[in-house]
Amino acid sequence: MFRPGEVMKTIDFRSDTVTLPTAEMLEAIKQAKLGDDVMEEDPTVIALETMAAKRFGKESALLVPSGTMANLVSVMTHCNRGDEMICDANAHVYYYEVGAVSAIAGVIPRLVEGKRGIFTLEQLESAFRGQELHFPNTSLLEIENTHNRGGGSVWPLADIKAACDFAHDNELKVHMDGARVFNASVASGINVKKYAEQVDSLMFCLSKGLSCPVGSLIVGEQEFIARARKNRKMLGGGMRQAGVIAAPGIIALNKMVDRLQDDHDNAKLMAKGLANEIGLKLDPGTVQTNIVVADVSPMTAEDFIAFATKQGVLALSFGKYAVRLVTHRGIEKEHIEQALGRFSKLKR
Numbered sequence: 054m055f056r057p058g059e060v061m062k063t064i065d066f067r068s069d070t071v072t073l074p075t076a077e078m079l080e081a082i083k084q085a086k087l088g089d090d091v092m093e094e095d096p097t098v099i100a101l102e103t104m105a106a107k108r109f110g111k112e113s114a115l116l117v118p119s120g121t122m123a124n125l126v127s128v129m130t131h132c133n134r135g136d137e138m139i140c141d142a143n144a145h146v147y148y149y150e151v152g153a154v155s156a157i158a159g160v161i162p163r164l165v166e167g168k169r170g171i172f173t174l175e176q177l178e179s180a181f182r183g184q185e186l187h188f189p190n191t192s193l194l195e196i197e198n199t200h201n202r203g204g205g206s207v208w209p210l211a212d213i214k215a216a217c218d219f220a221h222d223n224e225l226k227v228h229m230d231g232a233r234v235f236n237a238s239v240a241s242g243i244n245v246k247k248y249a250e251q252v253d254s255l256m257f258c259l260s261k262g263l264s265c266p267v268g269s270l271i272v273g274e275q276e277f278i279a280r281a282r283k284n285r286k287m288l289g290g291g292m293r294q295a296g297v298i299a300a301p302g303i304i305a306l307n308k309m310v311d312r313l314q315d316d317h318d319n320a321k322l323m324a325k326g327l328a329n330e331i332g333l334k335l336d337p338g339t340v341q342t343n344i345v346v347a348d349v350s351p352m353t354a355e356d357f358i359a360f361a362t363k364q365g366v367l368a369l370s371f372g373k374y375a376v377r378l379v380t381h382r383g384i385e386k387e388h389i390e391q392a393l394g395r396f397s398k399l400k401r
């Protein structure tokens with residue numbers, strides 16, 4: 054509980070992108086061996102890409118500046134202009150990426166109303182219209198694991214497999230937005246290779262729970278990654294001494310994955326507190342990873358966030374009455390308790 058006279062520390066639950074690099078990462082940046090990565094001569098980038106490909110059991114990998122570019126490059130590499138891509142109505146690639154897949158890649162999303170971002174084979178079957186004269190060519194299925202707007206939900210492997218088998222039987226490629234795929238893996242106990250083997254491409258972010266300052270990677274077959282490299286260049290994502298980005302990425306893959314369990318434990322603690330102590334509408338049982346989405350009605354999200362900010366707790370709006378709180382490195386159990394204490398005036 055905050056006492057007058059104490060300096061109130063801001064607790065930032067807005068996103069796991071606010072994590073700062075560790076001292077070891079900063080040192081690795083300083084020490085990194087560098088070269089021109091557009092000429093494929095940066096040894097640190099090559100080391101990270103090789104490591105990522107191996108970790109996911111794919112032939113090749115490509116470092117890109119952001120998750121948004123990773124999705125766009127992947128979609129562009131799989132699809133021709135005018136093609137259709139099936140994805141969840143709340144998919145990040147559709148909801149939060151400024152319409153890039155349409156505006157830049159010329160791809161039309163066909164939306165499926167999944168449950169917390171996860172849709173069934175039956176839903177996929179009915180979304181797939183088949184190849185017919187009047188319809189756009191459907192060439193891609195996109196799935197997001199964990200699902201951000203779904204509240205960090207984890208796609209069950211059996212559902213991924215069913216969706217991917219259907220896609221492949223119908224000559225669709227599959228891209229996984231695995232911005233937080235390591236959260237999915239830690240929560241499910243399923244090796245990321247198992248997710249990757251179902252899909253044609255997968256992207257993951259270094260700059261979220263893994264604490265890196267910048268960067269995402271795409272993994273896939275060599276031929277796909279070679280074409281993706283060209284699309285990355287077209288979008289202006291060819292970076293020169295990108296080893297400064299790759300160096301912390303190597304540390305992230307080696308050292309920052311297992312600790313995600315702490316973030317999941319803290320998110321569950323937060324969810325229980327918000328539901329049981331503060332009386333917000335949410336089922337703590339639905340929290341699987343590091344994202345908590347709470348219904349704050351009858352308050353609006355805007356009012357809740359204004360109140361929380363005054364109490365030194367930052368969160369993001371997730372709709373008129375919904376707020377999102379994300380746990381990450383730098384948020385400990387005691388910060389959850391402090392945040393709940395600061396919310397106690399709201400008790401219902």
Ligand SMILES: Cc1ncc(COP(=O)(O)O)c(C=O)c1O
Pocket residue numbers: 118119120121122124145146197199200201230232233258260269
């Ligand atoms: C599921 C998902 N995909 C993609 C992205 C985009 O990543 P970036 O912010 O690095 O562009 C995000 C960012 O939050 C995300 O949550």
